[in-house]
Amino acid sequence: MIPFIASFQSAFHFFVQGGFFMFLLLLCSVTSIAVIFLRGSALRRETVMPPFIENSIEELLPSGDQAAIVRLSKMVKGDPSPLGRIIQVGLQHLQWPKSENIEAVQTRARHEIVRMERGLVILEIIVGIAPLLGLLGAVSGLVTVFANLGDSATVTDPRGIAKGISEALSTTVVGMAVAIPTLIAYSYFSKKVEEMAAEMESLVADLLAKCYFHKQKRLAQHRSNEAPRDDFDEMI
Numbered sequence: 001m002i003p004f005i006a007s008f009q010s011a012f013h014f015f016v017q018g019g020f021f022m023f024l025l026l027l028c029s030v031t032s033i034a035v036i037f038l039r040g041s042a043l044r045r046e047t048v049m050p051p052f053i054e055n056s057i058e059e060l061l062p063s064g065d066q067a068a069i070v071r072l073s074k075m076v077k078g079d080p081s082p083l084g085r086i087i088q089v090g091l092q093h094l095q096w097p098k099s100e101n102i103e104a105v106q107t108r109a110r111h112e113i114v115r116m117e118r119g120l121v122i123l124e125i126i127v128g129i130a131p132l133l134g135l136l137g138a139v140s141g142l143v144t145v146f147a148n149l150g151d152s153a154t155v156t157d158p159r160g161i162a163k164g165i166s167e168a169l170s171t172t173v174v175g176m177a178v179a180i181p182t183l184i185a186y187s188y189f190s191k192k193v194e195e196m197a198a199e200m201e202s203l204v205a206d207l208l209a210k211c212y213f214h215k216q217k218r219l220a221q222h223r224s225n226e227a228p229r230d231d232f233d234e235m236i
Contacts, residue, residue: 021137025174028126028133032182035119039189043116048196049083049203057087057203062213069094069211082112083200090208098212105204109197116193123186127179134175141168 016022041047056072073091076084089108093101145168 019137019141019171021133021140021171022174024133025130025137025171025178028130029174029178032123032126032178032185035122036182036185039119039123039185043189043192043196045196048081048116049200050079050081053079053081053083053087054203057207060207060210062210082116083203086112086200086204087207090204091211094211098208101208105208109200109204112200113193113197116196117190120186120189120193123182123189127183127186130175130179130182131172132175134172134178137171137175138169141165141171144168 053072053076056075060068060072069091072087076088076091079085079088086105086108090101090105093104096104142165145165
């Protein structure tokens with residue numbers, strides 16, 4: 001128990017000696033940890049792309065089975081996942097031309113990706129300002145140390161000067177310690193969002209291709225049946 005108290009007192013003294021900028025860095029650290037925890041929970045694959053929806057799309061055959069499409073529509077209705085909401089938009093507008101449906105799906109997909117990236121801008125800001133706050137705290141501390149040294153012309157103990165400089169540089173260490181893990185988390189989440197967005201785009205494209213397969217096939221047959229009649233009319 002006593003070693004724990006001593007360690008706590010040492011850490012507390014380390015932060016206190018950093019001054020005002022150290023508390024700003026501590027706030028950045030707490031914010032970064034909270035955002036990392038929340039984004040890590042929200043960007044789980046099973047949360048963004050539920051396996052049962054993926055399996056349903058992959059098992060759907062381009063056979064014009066309306067019952068399977070209706071089951072998939074009921075499955076994604078009210079589903080809170082980004083993939084479920086995107087698919088719901090596509091299934092709701094199957095009566096539209098394919099090009100217009102794709103535009104509606106893309107609009108919804110962009111909205112969902114923005115929601116998935118929510119909070120990442122906070123990590124990006126912390127990555128930028130944490131080292132600067134550490135550097136600013138170090139410069140501020142050095143200014144104080146050298147100002148006191150200038151006021152006391154009789155100072156001959158270099159240990160006091162070294163201690164003051166080390167205390168001033170402590171904010172730089174903390175600033176780097178906050179920025180590096182935050183940068184790692186930001187890069188990881190950004191790449192994860194990009195990968196899942198590409199996978200969702202592939203799944204939705206596959207779904208729309210299957211849903212519009214027979215409609216396009218019937219349209220091609222209708223055009224082929226009309227072609228001889230048009231040629232005959234021209235001959236008359």
